[in-house]
């Protein structure tokens with residue numbers, strides 16, 4: 001069953017060839033066997049999943065219609081609420097925090113009869129690129145257990161890569177869905193800002209955050225997007241646009257579509273990553289696409305801009321964790337000020353504290369003009385440069401990451417870690433949709449990802465291009481050898 005796509009699995013369930021209980025047992029057994037060494041899950045809902053599966057089998061046996069994700073186990077990043085369950089955000093601060101409501105995405109997948117199988121590990125409050133910032137555990141990359149899975153949604157991507165579940169949800173503020181998808185050799189999609197509701201996602205950088213799906217093919221991504229990509233009155237930035245029809249477009253013709261490549265910006269790419277990228281462009285050329293040169297040199301400012309805006313927003317968003325309304329209260333505290341001070345001192349990890357300090361600094365009255373306001377201006381410039389590029393091409397292609405997965409503990413220098421997102425971060429600043437699909441391996445048999453970026457609201461076109469690439473190559477059908485049986 002773990003070798004089937006989510007779509008096939010769902011079909012088999014609908015045709016009565018496999019029961020939901022069989023599916024759930026199969027994936028729970030895999031989690032039990034493999035997750036001790038991978039560490040993708042913070043919490044597995046074994047009993048609830050079995051119960052849900054039994055109910056679903058009964059519903060089907062009674063001839064009632066079943067949902068569009070019926071029978072499919074799905075993992076959810078632990079910064080997205082599932083009512084009654086812990087939402088730790090990978091932080092000691094929220095170690096005991098139980099969600100009081102379902103996130104909109106949770107509600108939507110439940111309504112379509114998906115089975116929530118557990119919550120996955122992440123960098124604390126989604127800040128990081130390797131999952132090493134989680135307060136609870138490290139997650140390993142299923143292609144090589146000494147390597148990181150990427151981050152911050154590394155738990156979700158490792159779970160899907162090792163086929164511990166066919167689908168998962170993550171969140172992407174600067175690359176946290178696409179980068180781990182690239183490192184783990186699976187597909188990860190960051191929808192246009194506003195396409196998927198953020199209601200019930202614990203906010204990091206509200207103007208950048210977007211929930212996105214992980215799967216082993218763009219078809220499976222599309223299946224999930226059709227469910228979660230819809231208007232939500234609980235999120236004021238949510239599109240009112242009608243949900244997109246992904247499938248009818250997946251098979252349409254792309255002959256003559258123009259793919260823009262920012263060659264100059266890609267100058268310093270690692271040679272193996274470059275070769276993989278060039279080979280991928282050849283695949284698209286053979287399908288009738290035209291490759292054109294575009295200029296996105298402005299993106300060399302994207303990381304600096306992001307670390308001003310994202311930290312500013314994070315410092316504001318994380319102010320709510322004060323030991324009173326949310327989170328663990330320090331037992332040492334004797335006064336109100338001490339509750340704030342000690343709870344935050346004990347609850348947050350080093351990276352989170354650093355970002356709160358940086359964000360507070362760039363918003364402080366003496367520096368706001370020099371940093372925060374300046375960064376918002378650069379953001380507008382970045383949006384304009386993307387617009388100009390899209391006047392000349394339909395989609396943009398880049399590698400997802402400058403390298404393949406690096407060894408656990410290998411990057412100690414924060415700026416080096418921040419550079420992981422050099423190709424992904426501009427997309428969030430400009431509110432665009434982008435997808436990472438596997439496009440080959442390096443000599444150590446570690447996957448590389450190919451990123452397609454679309455104009456705002458062109459989510460289906462991005463998926464369409466990726467689907468075509470996947471049809472012509474077979475990278476996304478390859479399993480990490482240790483988890484193929």
Ligand code: GLN
Nearest residue numbers: 126127128173174175176
């Ligand atoms: N790696 C980036 C960061 O550390 C992006 C994280 C994300 O997308 N959540 O902020």
